[in-house]
Amino acid sequence: xxxxxxxxxxxxxxxxxxxxxLESKLKRVTLQKGEFLLQADVHVDQLYYVHTGCLRSYxxxxxxKEHILQFxxxxxxxxxxIALFGSDSSKAVSYIECIQDAILYSxxxxxxxxxxxxxxxxxxxxxxxxxxxxxxFQNRILENLTLTAKERYLNFIDAYPSIESSVKxxxxxxxxGITTESLSRIRKEISSHSV
Amino acid sequence: xxxxxxxxxxxxxxxxxxxxxLESKLKRVTLQKGEFLLQADVHVDQLYYVHTGCLRSYxxxxxxKEHILQFxxxxxxxxxxIALFGSDSSKAVSYIECIQDAILYSxxxxxxxxxxxxxxxxxxxxxxxxxxxxxxFQNRILENLTLTAKERYLNFIDAYPSIESSVKxxxxxxxxGITTESLSRIRKEISSHSV
DNA sequence: CGCGACGTTGATTTGCCTCAACGATTGTGG
DNA sequence: CCACAATCGTTGAGGCAAATCAACGTCGCG
Numbered sequence: 320x321x322x323x324x325x326x327x328x329x330x331x332x333x334x335x336x337x338x339x340x341l342e343s344k345l346k347r348v349t350l351q352k353g354e355f356l357l358q359a360d361v362h363v364d365q366l367y368y369v370h371t372g373c374l375r376s377y378x379x380x381x382x383x384k385e386h387i388l389q390f391x392x393x394x395x396x397x398x399x400x401i402a403l404f405g406s407d408s409s410k411a412v413s414y415i416e417c418i419q420d421a422i423l424y425s426x427x428x429x430x431x432x433x434x435x436x437x438x439x440x441x442x443x444x445x446x447x448x449x450x451x452x453x454x455x456f457q458n459r460i461l462e463n464l465t466l467t468a469k470e471r472y473l474n475f476i477d478a479y480p481s482i483e484s485s486v487k488x489x490x491x492x493x494x495x496g497i498t499t500e501s502l503s504r505i506r507k508e509i510s511s512h513s514v
Numbered sequence: 515x516x517x518x519x520x521x522x523x524x525x526x527x528x529x530x531x532x533x534x535x536l537e538s539k540l541k542r543v544t545l546q547k548g549e550f551l552l553q554a555d556v557h558v559d560q561l562y563y564v565h566t567g568c569l570r571s572y573x574x575x576x577x578x579k580e581h582i583l584q585f586x587x588x589x590x591x592x593x594x595x596i597a598l599f600g601s602d603s604s605k606a607v608s609y610i611e612c613i614q615d616a617i618l619y620s621x622x623x624x625x626x627x628x629x630x631x632x633x634x635x636x637x638x639x640x641x642x643x644x645x646x647x648x649x650x651f652q653n654r655i656l657e658n659l660t661l662t663a664k665e666r667y668l669n670f671i672d673a674y675p676s677i678e679s680s681v682k683x684x685x686x687x688x689x690x691g692i693t694t695e696s697l698s699r700i701r702k703e704i705s706s707h708s709v
Numbered sequence: 710c711g712c713g714a715c716g717t718t719g720a721t722t723t724g725c726c727t728c729a730a731c732g733a734t735t736g737t738g739g
Numbered sequence: 740c741c742a743c744a745a746t747c748g749t750t751g752a753g754g755c756a757a758a759t760c761a762a763c764g765t766c767g768c769g
Contacts, residue, residue: 378659378660386656386659388656400648400652401649401653403645404646404649406649412656435638436634436638439631439634439637442641443630443631445641446630446640446641449644449645450595451599451600452648453595453644453651454599454600454601455600456651456655457595457651458600460583460654460658461581461583463655463659464573464581464658465573465575468756468757487714487715488715488716497757497758498757498758498759499717500716500717500757500758500759503717503718504717506717507717507718662724663724683747692725693725694747694749695727695748696725696726697748699725699750701749710769712767712769713768713769714766714767715764715765715766715767716764716766717762717763717764718761718762718763720759720760720761721758722759722760723756723759724756724757724758725754725755726753726756727752727753728754729752730749730750731748731749731751732750733746735745735746735747736744736745737742738741738744739742
């Protein structure tokens, strides 16, 4: 199993003793398409690393409409970060659904915090990851504020071609904050231009 | 000056030797209303802690319209995180303007990284801060996806009363991603309801 | 084959924008 | 201390992007 440690903590070297500790904290989780990793209102205390497959996290608003926060494919971490990192509560506000059969590795927030304290390497690794994600989030907010739906779609298929090809259009629409009908019209417009 | 260390790194205790190191890395910066801390395309390598005053970071789009990413008041950190934490470049994509006379303390990203490596307390502190900010950003994305302009405005004045009272309405509009005219109409509607 | 899931298309509505004009408030120089 | 300009907020008219509502193709699969 230590090969998965090498995959998750890319470029970090560990002693045998450290590997034992790390492996003891990680749990393998398999999910099939359609299964849920998390539902709104449940207690959240785990982080999940995606080894294979694809998941989506989404929020269901007052009128029942779904809004996708994040897709996760190989190499990504996913959880309900508002519950896990926020100060208000640890109840999930979102759902996480498997949209392609997946193998995940989970670790509890509590264990992860301990690893960060006991192994500086892990702390720096986490800081790097968080900083990168931070920049990405700023970017997404910026795009939501400045770009039209069409531009956001073009950016999306450019930035995440691997996701675009593996999820349904209505999921992409939901991620972009538009309806499937609007996305359909945008796609039509784009294809007619490029002929 | 060590009182400012206590303010910035809330609840952390340091030895005298550590205080000397920390103080040597922090630079005091004073800004007057209207002055810029950062402009697009300049090289970014500093983080800024806000001791007093108020600043805004904004992005200027192709048509010259401004979009506010963040306000910062006492206790907040501000910088161009896309440039500082992103992988693409270290050139600023945004502007940071002082909108109320301010006293800041700056530290370079490079020095801060060293502090994180040399002093686990700082690393841990940074992780906590990042995680909290992470949750906030998810929340903002969620609000942008799910709420109407009116709801976002109500949330804003609820979540940031201290900011609401110290910035101009057109700044709030820009933060919410709407025009000043729209905000004006929303305010009108709200006040007529509450009479 | 027939059903359900998915995507597309059309008609209409709506929330917010744009452009334009006009009060209210604040600051500054005579 | 007033006059004036600049800044800021409000209001109105018209327009547009995307939502809503509804119907219809198309594809895969039991």
